[in-house]
Amino acid sequence: MSDTIKVSTMAEMAASGETPEILFWVGCSGSFDDRAKKITRAIVRILNHVNIKFAILGMEESCTGDPAKRAGNEFLFQMQAMQNITTLNNYSIKKIVTGCPHCFNTIKNEYPQLGGQYEVIHHTQLVQELINEGKLKVQGGEFKGKKIVYHDPCYLGRANDVYEAPRDVIKNLDVDLVEMKRSKAKGLCCGAGGAQMFKEAEKGNKEVNVERAEEALAENPDVIAVGCPFCNTMMTDGVKHFNKEDKTKVLDVAELVVKANNL
Amino acid sequence: MISSIIFIILAIASTAFFIYNAKKVRRNIFLGRDVDISGDSSKRLNTMLRVAFGQSKMATRPIPFILHLFVYVGFVLINIEVLEMVVDGLFHTHRVFSFLGSFYNFLIGFFEILAFLVTFGCAVFLIRRNVVHVKRLAMKELSGWPKMDANIILCSEIVLMSALFLMNAADQTLQARGNEHYHTAGSFPISHFIAPLLSGMSDGGLVFIERFCWWLHIFGIFGFLNYLPYSKHFHILLAFPNTYLSNLNPKGKFTNLDSVTDVVKPNFDPSYQPVTDPNNPQRFGAKDVFDLNWKQLLDAYTCTECGRCTSSCPQNITGKTLSPRKIMMDTRDRLVEVGKNIDANKGTFVDDGKSLLGDYITNEEIWACNTCNACVQECPVNIDPLSIITDLRRFLVMEQSTAPTELNGMFSNLENNGAPWQFSPADRANWVNEN
Numbered sequence: 116m117s118d119t120i121k122v123s124t125m126a127e128m129a130a131s132g133e134t135p136e137i138l139f140w141v142g143c144s145g146s147f148d149d150r151a152k153k154i155t156r157a158i159v160r161i162l163n164h165v166n167i168k169f170a171i172l173g174m175e176e177s178c179t180g181d182p183a184k185r186a187g188n189e190f191l192f193q194m195q196a197m198q199n200i201t202t203l204n205n206y207s208i209k210k211i212v213t214g215c216p217h218c219f220n221t222i223k224n225e226y227p228q229l230g231g232q233y234e235v236i237h238h239t240q241l242v243q244e245l246i247n248e249g250k251l252k253v254q255g256g257e258f259k260g261k262k263i264v265y266h267d268p269c270y271l272g273r274a275n276d277v278y279e280a281p282r283d284v285i286k287n288l289d290v291d292l293v294e295m296k297r298s299k300a301k302g303l304c305c306g307a308g309g310a311q312m313f314k315e316a317e318k319g320n321k322e323v324n325v326e327r328a329e330e331a332l333a334e335n336p337d338v339i340a341v342g343c344p345f346c347n348t349m350m351t352d353g354v355k356h357f358n359k360e361d362k363t364k365v366l367d368v369a370e371l372v373v374k375a376n377n378l
Numbered sequence: 379m380i381s382s383i384i385f386i387i388l389a390i391a392s393t394a395f396f397i398y399n400a401k402k403v404r405r406n407i408f409l410g411r412d413v414d415i416s417g418d419s420s421k422r423l424n425t426m427l428r429v430a431f432g433q434s435k436m437a438t439r440p441i442p443f444i445l446h447l448f449v450y451v452g453f454v455l456i457n458i459e460v461l462e463m464v465v466d467g468l469f470h471t472h473r474v475f476s477f478l479g480s481f482y483n484f485l486i487g488f489f490e491i492l493a494f495l496v497t498f499g500c501a502v503f504l505i506r507r508n509v510v511h512v513k514r515l516a517m518k519e520l521s522g523w524p525k526m527d528a529n530i531i532l533c534s535e536i537v538l539m540s541a542l543f544l545m546n547a548a549d550q551t552l553q554a555r556g557n558e559h560y561h562t563a564g565s566f567p568i569s570h571f572i573a574p575l576l577s578g579m580s581d582g583g584l585v586f587i588e589r590f591c592w593w594l595h596i597f598g599i600f601g602f603l604n605y606l607p608y609s610k611h612f613h614i615l616l617a618f619p620n621t622y623l624s625n626l627n628p629k630g631k632f633t634n635l636d637s638v639t640d641v642v643k644p645n646f647d648p649s650y651q652p653v654t655d656p657n658n659p660q661r662f663g664a665k666d667v668f669d670l671n672w673k674q675l676l677d678a679y680t681c682t683e684c685g686r687c688t689s690s691c692p693q694n695i696t697g698k699t700l701s702p703r704k705i706m707m708d709t710r711d712r713l714v715e716v717g718k719n720i721d722a723n724k725g726t727f728v729d730d731g732k733s734l735l736g737d738y739i740t741n742e743e744i745w746a747c748n749t750c751n752a753c754v755q756e757c758p759v760n761i762d763p764l765s766i767i768t769d770l771r772r773f774l775v776m777e778q779s780t781a782p783t784e785l786n787g788m789f790s791n792l793e794n795n796g797a798p799w800q801f802s803p804a805d806r807a808n809w810v811n812e813n
Binding site: 176 | 628629631639642747768772801809
């Protein structure tokens with residue numbers, strides 16, 4: 116695994132007259148959360164490995180407005196959206212890959228009406244494409260034969276009907292992919308969505324992430340695979356709640372690919 | 379002759395009363411804001427045929443799916459037999475379609491089997507609700523009228539089917555005795571088990587039973603029709619328009635508030651032309667049923683309170699007060715209350731100091747939502763509780779500024795730092811050089 120990754124900002128590319136094939140939308144979690152930053156770097160390692168010419172917005176990226184929109188703050192959402200759309204359109208961005216299903220959903224579905232029309236894919240879809248096109252050759256490595264359970268992020272699964280891309284990537288790693296009782300369209304939320312990530316839960320008898328982690332751990336997996344930095348946080352906390360963090364790791368699909376293949 | 383006249387009067391009166399009530403429901407639904415749901419007619423028709431007619435979303439829960447299928451198919455097909463009963467009643471004929479011969483016998487036999495399956499289905503449903511207490515059918519939002527409503531519907535259907543069996547049992551006994559009016563027709567795979575119980579009765583007694591059950595069935599059907607607008611059972615009709623009008627966008631796409639765009643977008647695009655009417659400013663989000671759109675109100679009338687939404691809601695599963703089904707029931711209850719207010723005040727709504735948010739739905743409920751779309755996914759008739767929750771949140775945030783404190787903190791971080799946390803935008807790409 117090489118220590119360095121190559122990343123250019125859009126500003127740098129524009130200054131040298133270059134155009135990226137794709138813009139990597141990192142997202143707030145991928146930019147600031149210590150755990151999620153590792154996922155971001157894993158995605159970049161894959162992009163570097165297949166020599167895709169990509170750029171990030173860097174300091175010009177701002178929250179898509181997803182948590183504001185879900186929480187009912189349409190003003191704040193549209194302010195964020197318009198600011199980002201202005202930036203993206205100034206750079207004539209056509210195609211975007213996101214590291215987060217919430218950014219993916221917002222840019223793909225809610226920006227067009229405000230003037231932002233882009234082809235948007237989630238990073239698990241990009242990895243699947245790269246494997247299918249033969250540009251990325253993967254093997255199971257340390258995960259070969261290991262039991263992996265995949266947790267569907269709501270904003271990738273139900274919200275946008277992307278269920279198979281992440282599973283196809285995982286299957287390419289020669290692992291034993293198992294399903295939870297509630298999966299795909301019936302998948303249970305990790306508890307973070309709808310701006311719940313940023314507030315205490317209402318009074319109840321259980322935390323949602325504990326309920327979901329319990330269900331995942333019932334499969335006795337070596338890895339709980341996720342495709343969302345917020346799900347990652349919630350599932351990691353849930354696994355810790357049951358003191359199972361030594362046995363069961365919570366990893367993003369991109370991290371699985373990178374670790375298995377020493378990218 | 380007299381019976382024909384009674385029947386005609388009954389038919390006209392009950393149809394008229396049904397139309398009167400259905401119009402009231404329609405008026406109530408259109409108290410909602412306008413929303414443009416047009417185009418994509420072939421896709422819409424396809425959705426309606428698949429989801430409402432074909433019951434496709436029921437199939438994920440096999441036991442209720444099969445039982446509901448019995449009741450649904452039975453209800454639809456037995457109406458063909460009811461058509462014959464109506465003709466017989468009007469023209470004093472006996473089994474007027476029996477000229478179809480053996481095909482007729484097959485049909486009558488088939489309808490009896492369907493009627494048995496309907497009875498069986500309803501009986502199991504009653505047991506699930508009242509004996510086994512299936513969790514989603516025994517939650518607290520169903521106590522009182524909703525539970526009674528469900529039991530009335532199920533018992534009525536059992537009574538209707540029983541009347542059919544008893545009528546056929548009397549009929550076939552009269553046929554066997556060679557009664558002049560009751561010529562031989564039909565086959566009776568179920569009711570022939572009942573017929574022996576009637577063998578000791580006189581012809582007159584049998585005719586009385588046959589006529590009594592006929593009238594019971596006819597009264598039952600007209601009664602049931604007029605019960606619909608007062609009941610959750612209205613879903614048998616509204617499921618069709620409601621699925622036709624389904625949201626065809628990805629579930630993650632929330633509605634755009636044009637009124638907000640009109641304020642925000644000119645800051646970025648000076649050539650932007652506002653799309654909303656500045657002389658008719660609307661409240662941001664929803665406080666009461668008037669602030670919801672008519673499709674959301676149609677959703678409320680379509681809900682049959684099955685609770686699949688609530689049983690899949692992550693917050694409800696973990697003991698929070700949020701229940702998507704209750705959101706729909708509250709919306710309907712408030713709308714019915716508003717409708718009664720309008721009726722009592724000669725066609726205009728007089729402020730009653732109440733509203734959907736506050737008097738029916740609490741802030742605690744709506745702030746618990748994960749916006750995960752599980753409820754939307756589960757609904758067998760494509761109701762969208764999440765859109766109502768979102769509109770209520772919009773009202774709280776944009777009109778009342780009463781979001782939970784932590785969310786207000788998140789909002790101000792977003793405004794100041796472009797991220798939901800307190801990080802400097804200058805540090806956004808620090809990950810590039812970290813290991």
